[in-house]
Amino acid sequence: MANFIDYCKYYGDKDFNEVPFNDVDALILAELSYLNFSEVISILPNTIENVSKAYFSVVTNEKIKNKLNVYKYAHNLFGNVKNTLRFKDILMTNYSRIVDTEKQFGAITFEYNDWIYISYEGTNEYMSGWREDFDLSNKFPVPSQTLAIGYLNKEAKKHKKIYVGGHSKGGNLAMSACMEQNFLKRYQVDYVFNFDGPGFLPEILNSKKLTKIDKKIKNYYPFESIVGMIFDSVGDKKIVKSNAYQVFQHDLHTWMWEDNKFITA
Numbered sequence: 001m002a003n004f005i006d007y008c009k010y011y012g013d014k015d016f017n018e019v020p021f022n023d024v025d026a027l028i029l030a031e032l033s034y035l036n037f038s039e040v041i042s043i044l045p046n047t048i049e050n051v052s053k054a055y056f057s058v059v060t061n062e063k064i065k066n067k068l069n070v071y072k073y074a075h076n077l078f079g080n081v082k083n084t085l086r087f088k089d090i091l092m093t094n095y096s097r098i099v100d101t102e103k104q105f106g107a108i109t110f111e112y113n114d115w116i117y118i119s120y121e122g123t124n125e126y127m128s129g130w131r132e133d134f135d136l137s138n139k140f141p142v143p144s145q146t147l148a149i150g151y152l153n154k155e156a157k158k159h160k161k162i163y164v165g166g167h168s169k170g171g172n173l174a175m176s177a178c179m180e181q182n183f184l185k186r187y188q189v190d191y192v193f194n195f196d197g198p199g200f201l202p203e204i205l206n207s208k209k210l211t212k213i214d215k216k217i218k219n220y221y222p223f224e225s226i227v228g229m230i231f232d233s234v235g236d237k238k239i240v241k242s243n244a245y246q247v248f249q250h251d252l253h254t255w256m257w258e259d260n261k262f263i264t265a
Helices: 003-013 023-032 038-043 048-058 069-081 129-133 141-159 169-179 183-188 246-250
Strands: 091-099 105-114 115-120 161-167 189-195 216-223 238-242
Touching: 023 069, 023 105, 023 115, 023 161, 023 189, 023 216, 038 048, 038 091, 038 169, 048 069, 048 091, 069 091, 105 141, 105 169, 105 183, 115 141, 115 169, 141 169, 141 183, 161 169, 161 238, 169 189, 169 216, 183 189
Parallel strands: 115 161, 161 189, 189 216, 216 238
Antiparallel strands: 091 105, 105 115
């Protein structure tokens, strides 16, 4: 099975003019938002190639060996995208990481020529993030959703084509952020990528502000999705083949692709 490290090998020498930005690219950039760039924030904005040099000088394999798998996978993936023609010149800007007793929020913007990709971090090891996940069952917005809305509102001032995405809670933040923008800023957003993120309470699901962006939302779920089946979403929905079972399919590195597209199931 080809994984996303293989994607970097097969398509790494092809720029976005040769192979346009696609859903697999969106997933890769979504996963990179899990990395903690706090120790290298002083050199941002900068290209992926240059940021990676600073990042790997302080975040070693030894330093992350006891971290969650999602960090290890993202760390390894970053090591493979950093020198590719396809990704190395993408600019990394406006990194945000806010964690306290009430919230867990992370976001970063990837900028390339005429487009930007806003990537929201999913739930990590902090208890406040898990608390927010449970709060999604009875309130809107939770603190990280409010932060996500403000982040997109600020980034949309760049007047470029916008992609927004995230994995797990990050996918929910991407949808939340887009639906709360005014008409002009919603219009700038081409697509919202939700990778196995939970949906919304019924009153939000049926609201006009969410249905107004339904044609922009691209939902991807593994065929035994659990997290993404919490509540419902609007927009296009695709079921992706995975080589894992049940809840372990939530891991993006188990998702299968071919010819720069996800294999559907």
